[in-house]
Amino acid sequence: MTVHEHTVTETEHKKRVDKILSDLLQDHSRSQIQSWIETGNVKLNGEAVKANHKCLADDVITWEIPETKPLILEPENIPLDIVYEDSDLLVVNKPKGMVVHPSAGHQSGTLVHALLYHCTDLSGINGVERPGIVHRIDMDTSGLLVVAKNDFSHQHLSEQLQEKTLKRTYEAIVHGEIGHETGLIDAPIGRDPKDRQKMGIVDNGKPAVTHFRVLEHFPEYTHVECQLETGRTHQIRVHMHYIGFPIVGDPKYGRRKTLDVQGQALHAKQLAFIHPRTEQWMTFEAASPAIFTEVLDQIRKKY
Structure with missing residues (x-):
């Protein structure tokens, strides 16, 4: 997996780490990003972090986007109108x-x-x-x-x-x-x-x-x-x-x-x-x- 990096700016000072990433990664939902944080795919200054942690200017956020498993759909006998x-x-x-x-x-x-x-x-x-x-x-x-x-x-x-x-x-x-x-x-x-x-x-x-x-x-x-x-x-x-x-x-x-x-x-x-x-x-x-x-x-x- 590729490691991505972002340095927290002055305007992002005191913003939550999940909010900063959701603003940066608009193709991914905030809940997705929070799940990455929970599984350790996001780090702040090289350390594990919680989603609600408020960042300081010049903090370094690094993250890896987990590989998505191929979806296998199984038919289900659910009544349809x-x-x-x-x-x-x-x-x-x-x-x-x-x-x-x-x-x-x-x-x-x-x-x-x-x-x-x-x-x-x-x-x-x-x-x-x-x-x-x-x-x-x-x-x-x-x-x-x-x-x-x-x-x-x-x-x-x-x-x-x-x-x-x-x-x-x-x-x-x-x-x-x-x-x-x-x-x-x-x-x-x-x-x-x-x-x-x-x-x-x-x-x-x-x-x-x-x-x-x-x-x-x-x-x-x-x-x-x-x-x-x-x-x-x-x-x-x-x-x-x-x-x-x-x-x-x-x-x-x-x-x-x-x-x-x-x-x-x-x-x-x-x-x-x-x-x-x-x-x-x-x-x-x-x-x-x-x-x-x-x-x-x-x-x-x-x-």
Whole structure:
């Protein structure tokens, strides 16, 4: 392994060692860097160090990036709610709480593991970790995803995403009463410079556009429908927080005092695209999960 070195600058004086490295190594998450520190791959002035150690100017941080073990995915017999399937693609209604593809903290139980058990023909464009995955939704967001069974379909669907012709519509419950019926949020999204685990509105972020319309008004909440024009990480969650109406139950961007919806009240309810092979326009819908409708009914009864 290659040893890398960085001398702490005056502006980094009294900053945590994990924060300094996460600012330097933007392709790696802070949790990854903290795991390197725990395994002794990071040293300060030649000695082992703790993640929260505050560095002094002219301290020398050295680190080695551990070699990643090749990922071997094993199919898992996990039930899937398949809305549509043919020889080119399938549309899945993902439950709340399921991760889409494997990552450092999720080595089993993902949608990909379930898909591999269900079918052996998945596209390879996104590599071994993400076979067939054209787009993603967050772990605690439920709803519709299209999965490609071959590279032809994957390429075609990816082009529709880029050209903004693949339509993704969500419904959400947000804190606060939105005073108008429709809105457009156009604000760039990137890593939050203060917290690498979160996304935020940043000047040098990627363009992000969300359209929304109000479905129901309540004195303290609003039931909204959102349509993505772009597909940035946590886009709807970040955008609704940005305009002052965070999603109910959102653990990252929401309010501490909130309703119990077991994660954010956000559901990908509709998906529409041109079929890669037949070139027919296809629209799919999935009803919101029970916990979503239960909380919405509670709000209706209250007001």
